Amino acid sequence: MKWEENVRRVVPYIPGEQPKERNIIKLNTNENPYPPSPEAQRVLRELTEDGRWPDLRLYPDTDAAPLVRALAEKYDRRPEEIYVGVGSDDVLAMCFLTFFCSRRPVLFPDITYSFYDVWAELYGIPYEQIPLDENFCLRKEDYFRENGGIIFPNPNAPTGVELPVSAIEEIAAANPGSVVIIDEAYVDFGAESALPLIDRYDNLMVVQTFSKSRAMAGMRIGYAMANERLIRCLRDVRRSFNSYTMNLPSILCGAAAVRDDDYFRSICGCISETRERFEEELSGLGFRFCRSRSNFVFARHPDFRGEELYRALRERGILIRWWNKERISDYLRITIGTSRDMREVARALRDIVEHPEAC
């Protein structure tokens, strides 16, 4: 027998490129263009400068209590209703392992975060990808049927389209027998959170992240909020997997960032305003896109292939995301950077659109 026969083989998720060049306008992974909260930066300095290094000798709190407490205060929940992990990818992977244990298929859209099918494959979970409508909107009725769980981002990724919370409520109400997970990675840029619904639907969970709206992708912090019973299930599975997922600097800096609500609101506000101005520029250049409620836009131009535009921008030092995938191969996903970045992108796109022969 060969060892290959006994080994798990998977097709991994491919994250956006992290180029080494510094002089690139990097708008391909929905990072925040602003620095993390000054409060989080202060805590990190204190941790290294004030002789507190010895704290790192010890294992961190297994439940990341200081961070959970800060989140509980911010969202007016009890700590028992919050779970934290190493980025929302870690939280979502744990959710798949914990809640999607049925023989019935887990449902998610055909165009969505491309990690969902990777986790389903990894854990051997049956799943069905439900087509979005022609405007990339999720039809709630498609989720009113037997299933082993439901997950989708709101706003959706990579489209940026928001589903009204009233539709999420109907989906949760129609599926008391399965867990419904709303991935709110991009909710802070102008969409409405489903969080208030967790008091009414004991099968509903909301997952958020520090990577986008709190400008801390490098710290790797994500969290889930739901009723105490769901959170306990998640914690028990995690404790059967790894006792100490969260490192001490992330716990302490994360707590400081959550308490700095003014900074959080100001950077989210800047990004939403920049997005609106950029959308106007795109319209003027003939691009088509759905209204985005996130920190990116998903746009196509009727006269150009997606790949052409992607390559032409790359040549001009601008990195955005493009997928060679059915239904979306003519679309570009452009993260919203600073207003200066977006002026550069608009200038480059104008140049490309007005000189198609150079493409």
Ligand code: PMP
């Ligand atoms: N959900 C969605 C929809 C995302 O786009 C991302 C970012 N790739 C994540 C979750 C994971 O983000 P993180 O692990 O950085 O919290």
